[in-house]
Amino acid sequence: MxxxxxxxxxxxxxxxxxxxxxxxxxxxxxxxxxxxxxxxxxxxxxxxxxxxxxxxxxxxxxxxxxxxxxxxxxxxxxxxxxxxxxxxxxxxxxxxxxxxxxxxxxxxxxxxxxxxxxxxxxxxxxxxxxxxxxxxxxxxxxxxxxxxxxxxxxxxxxxxxxxxxxxxxxxxxxxxxxxxxxxxxxxxxxxxxxxxxxxxxxxxxxxxxxxxxxxxxxxxxxxxxxxxxxxxxxxxxxxxxxxxxxxxxxxxxxxxxxxxxxxxxxxxxxxxxxxxxxxxxxxxxxxxxxxxxxxxxxxxTAVTREPRLKRLAMTTSPRVREAYLPPYASGFLAIISMENPHPGEVRAVGLAALNAHVNINTVVVVDTDVDIYNPAELFWALSTRVRWERDQVVIPGTLGNELHPSADRDGVISKTIIDATLAPNLRDSYVKIVYPKVNLAALLGFPTSS
Ligand SMILES: Cc1cc2nc3c(=O)[nH]c(=O)nc-3n(C[C@H](O)[C@H](O)[C@H](O)COP(=O)(O)O)c2cc1C
Structure with a gap:
């Protein structure tokens, strides 16, 4: 080196x-x-x-x-x-x-x-x-x-x-x-x-x-x-x-x-x-x-666990694009993006992600138009693309980490997979609004923060 x-x-x-x-x-x-x-x-x-x-x-x-x-x-x-x-x-x-x-x-x-x-x-x-x-x-x-x-x-x-x-x-x-x-x-x-x-x-x-x-x-x-x-x-x-x-x-x-x-x-x-x-x-x-x-x-909670998360998710479906364990969620949350997942694939990938590390208790799968590194985009997807009675599955009585505030003393906790992707029949009707990027600094004539 x-x-x-x-x-x-x-x-x-x-x-x-x-x-x-x-x-x-x-x-x-x-x-x-x-x-x-x-x-x-x-x-x-x-x-x-x-x-x-x-x-x-x-x-x-x-x-x-x-x-x-x-x-x-x-x-x-x-x-x-x-x-x-x-x-x-x-x-x-x-x-x-x-x-x-x-x-x-x-x-x-x-x-x-x-x-x-x-x-x-x-x-x-x-x-x-x-x-x-x-x-x-x-x-x-x-x-x-x-x-x-x-x-x-x-x-x-x-x-x-x-x-x-x-x-x-x-x-x-x-x-x-x-x-x-x-x-x-x-x-x-x-x-x-x-x-x-x-x-x-x-x-x-x-x-x-x-x-x-x-x-x-x-x-x-x-x-x-x-x-x-x-x-x-x-x-x-x-x-x-x-x-x-x-x-x-x-x-x-x-x-x-x-x-x-x-x-x-x-x-x-x-x-x-x-x-x-x-x-x-x-x-x-x-x-x-x-x-x-x-x-x-x-x-x-993050850098040493992400490689395995990515590997397991990607070997479960070729439509997985990115996988992330945000440090702000202490290693309990995995966010995965998929490109046009096939029926049943989101849950299959979710189960694989839950197995990537014992501490992971929440998996959210989003479409590729969501920036998984931006918490605001994640909350937007959760708020607009989830029908909770259909798109969330809860697995009770699963081993997690005993330091999690809602786990039992022996670490037993419930885990969840949330499908925050658009249903295939909605993909064409609900297109995310993205404005073109502009060079604001050049337009205004002085440096801007973005
Ligand atoms: C800064 C830091 C402090 C940690 N403190 C503890 C601890 O007090 N007790 C513990 O069991 N694990 C603790 N861990 C987690 C383990 O060290 C970590 O999971 C490690 O991979 C366990 O190694 P092993 O699987 O080879 O036993 C800590 C991790 C870090 C990064």
Missing amino acids: SSGIRDLRTFIELLRERGAIYDIGAPVDPVHELGAVLRACEEQGKAAFFHDVKGFGIPVVGSALGSHERIALAVGCRHEELGDVLEKATLSPMPCREMDGSAPCQEIVADEVDLGTLPVPVHAPRDAGPFINAGVVIGRDPATGRHNLSYVRLQVKGKDRIGVNLNTWRHLRDFFEIREARGENLPFCVAIGVDPALMIAAAFRYEGDEYEIAGALRKEPTPVVRARTCDVLVPATAEIVLECEILAGEREDEGPMAEYTGHYSGRYPQCVGRVNAITHRRDPIFQTTAGASYEHLLLG
Whole structure:
């Protein structure tokens, strides 16, 4: 890959070159202020680098991958190519490579484990405390030894104690359940501040080893090194590594935290972890993402799921044109456009889309004259082209995600497919009104906003 990105640092430099990050020199409080400033930067389309976090000598970067453009930049492609690039990466895995000699992430080994030395923000006003939520969590399958990368929010509860929020359908949870049944703890590591290819890889639900996706995205194997206190391989160029274990037989209340649904999560008994070692690079950078931020939504609910959505929809009908998981709907809504669907095809495509990811609970199918990326057009189609008793089907009692506010505690929810396409006999009678485009600036003689 020609972008020159090898780690978080080189990516931040690239963001600076592109004017995609705000450097914030003013002192910022990690409790509530940092999260609010981060959101404000995101709303202006920028990442944020906090040079002076009150009470800490470690800078914090946030929202590094908080837009489609920055995610595309991280993997060296254009926004429109992102889906294909990500899809290909899952089909051409490249295993990681264990480094000889010393690794940057182990340049410094902390004398004492104390999470209070790290600038972990309390992001949102009602968060229960500081959460590490942009750390890539690395575990190993006790049965096969393969590595798994994912995100798990970690609530800092003491110098070496963390809450570990493991939802259903998570590989790390499966690994822990195997170990716990034997009365054993599960070792795992958290790599904070990594090559963005690893951050994207960690967001995938993938049956193999996600290091292989990062390697495929970078077109070279990810350099890794063995952790010092457990048999887990960690990214060699990570800024900070926490070496931890999830404790068998222990559960403790965890949360609430601002979640991707746009609501605070509840407070429930969750797993508990112990941090056994902290290693880091010289002059480390802490990386964070605010709960319910664009970065959280894009990584957690959209970009890694869209390729599969498109593939399933398009293999179900050759009349599918586009498929989209808008981040504003937290990954619960899929919008699909079709060109003159044949009888029964909208529902067939809708069922395929519902299977693209367990969280999807609403599928809306529209005609190709509707811009699926424009929420106003979607609402127009829903308001003008749907006969609700005929065009909507509801499937009760289906597995979704337990964080959805209307799901049962075990994640069971109802799902729906809405046919917002014009019936074939109406296509000629109801033609969408589209005025020709004009060059207003040329006409008026001064620049206009469009
Ligand atoms: C920023 C971020 C935070 C996340 N936090 C959690 C979490 O606290 N608990 C959880 O179970 N999943 C969380 N997820 C979702 C999983 O990390 C994600 O679904 C991942 O693909 C699961 O990997 P796996 O299928 O390999 O287990 C989060 C995702 C993102 C992007």
